[in-house]
Amino acid sequence: MQVPLIRLQCGVNSYEWGKKGSESAAARFAAATPSDNLSIQADKPYAELWMGTHPSNPSKDLTTGRTLLDLCAENQLLLSQSVASKYGSKLPFLFKVLSINKALSIQAHPNKKLAEQLHARDSKNYPDDNHKPEMAIAITPFEGLCGFRPLGEIAHFLETVKPLRTLVGESEASQFVQAAKQEGGDEAAKKKALQTAFGGLMSSSPEDIDRETASLVALAESEGADFAAGGVSSTKGAVLAELVTRLNGQFGSDIGIFVLFFLNFVTLQPGEALFLVADDIHAYVSGDIVECMAASDNVVRAGLTPKFKDVSTLVDMLTYNYAPIDEQKMTPTEYPYATLNRNAYSSGSSVMLYDPPIEEFSVVRTLLRGEGAKATFDPLEGPSIVICTGGKGTIAVGPTKQEIQEGYVFFVGSTAELVLESAVGQDEEFTTFKAFCEI
Numbered sequence: 001m002q003v004p005l006i007r008l009q010c011g012v013n014s015y016e017w018g019k020k021g022s023e024s025a026a027a028r029f030a031a032a033t034p035s036d037n038l039s040i041q042a043d044k045p046y047a048e049l050w051m052g053t054h055p056s057n058p059s060k061d062l063t064t065g066r067t068l069l070d071l072c073a074e075n076q077l078l079l080s081q082s083v084a085s086k087y088g089s090k091l092p093f094l095f096k097v098l099s100i101n102k103a104l105s106i107q108a109h110p111n112k113k114l115a116e117q118l119h120a121r122d123s124k125n126y127p128d129d130n131h132k133p134e135m136a137i138a139i140t141p142f143e144g145l146c147g148f149r150p151l152g153e154i155a156h157f158l159e160t161v162k163p164l165r166t167l168v169g170e171s172e173a174s175q176f177v178q179a180a181k182q183e184g185g186d187e188a189a190k191k192k193a194l195q196t197a198f199g200g201l202m203s204s205s206p207e208d209i210d211r212e213t214a215s216l217v218a219l220a221e222s223e224g225a226d227f228a229a230g231g232v233s234s235t236k237g238a239v240l241a242e243l244v245t246r247l248n249g250q251f252g253s254d255i256g257i258f259v260l261f262f263l264n265f266v267t268l269q270p271g272e273a274l275f276l277v278a279d280d281i282h283a284y285v286s287g288d289i290v291e292c293m294a295a296s297d298n299v300v301r302a303g304l305t306p307k308f309k310d311v312s313t314l315v316d317m318l319t320y321n322y323a324p325i326d327e328q329k330m331t332p333t334e335y336p337y338a339t340l341n342r343n344a345y346s347s348g349s350s351v352m353l354y355d356p357p358i359e360e361f362s363v364v365r366t367l368l369r370g371e372g373a374k375a376t377f378d379p380l381e382g383p384s385i386v387i388c389t390g391g392k393g394t395i396a397v398g399p400t401k402q403e404i405q406e407g408y409v410f411f412v413g414s415t416a417e418l419v420l421e422s423a424v425g426q427d428e429e430f431t432t433f434k435a436f437c438e439i
Ligand SMILES: NNC(=O)[C@@H](O)[C@H](O)[C@H](O)COP(=O)(O)O
Pocket: 015, 048, 096, 104, 105, 107, 134, 282, 284, 291, 293, 299, 301, 305, 307
């Protein structure tokens, strides 16, 4: 049986935080494939390119116009028997490109049990009964808020940023600082103190938020590098002052600006990645990323957004784990199931695996430098989606070979032997990302 290589036409979601017009990688990539209902408007935000079978925006076979969801339902072998019997006739993952012009919501994604409860209670705001662990890989330099800071850093801000302490509440703040400074001590008590302080902040009244936002922005603008007593080693005062004024410029008075002092501020260079388990609090701030997640669109939001917010659910659901940002970053490893040809080796090409500790997906980034660089992948017992994010070349499965260039997306059925070959100049790069599930 001929294993299919299907060119996909993928939809793009226009959330308010997306980059506008052709500045958006999501828009450019979507527009690379002929479509009768997509014309990029210069002043419209294009946030997310969706690649997969999620019913909210299912990708289509470019040739027939049929959805990938239908094709997988008709022929489970596209997914492999093992994947289909565990996850049903759909992809276990949702693959995206995000192009971020302004901050996403302060958010977390419910674990499986909570997702089922939220979906049963409110399927409009929680469309899936599935968890949504997610991984982000930077395509351009990226900024994000991700996971709670080490407690000592939060204590520092509660002692040096008066508007923050006012919103948290004096007793919650002093209890937290005392717990944070205790050497060793009871982990559960520390997490409880963190939840109490964070809950105090998130329950602030709109009037208090307005008043304290004005004070915070005035301090940030007047103190600059001395803001927050110069900040902490992971986030200096000048960086915090700039972020406060930037987020205020984007959202006006918003509780999310104060959450900045509770969450790690992380920057990723292209190729760097972070992984978020379910119930991890985060908010992406800027940059273009490839994102892969379990098949779900459940987002619990609490700030920095015009969308539906569910603050009490967010405060209750978080794990209150805290750690330095390096523990959230993911380190890619060389992918052992691909063979590079001589051109690829000599030009420093690479095939890197991003493999989070969950079953639904992994991602491989293939970077082929120069003419004729080639990577041959061992067959996978599972489905893949491949997107080209830069350069051009060819993609082949058995005797079927197609052109591929920036923005092109392909579905590769199970047990395919995939070959990628570069067609760029000597010092140029042909870059692809492949999301796959193999169990
Ligand atoms: N962290 N990234 C994600 O979870 C994306 O996959 C989500 O689709 C976006 O976060 C959605 O963000 P808004 O709800 O529009 O603020």
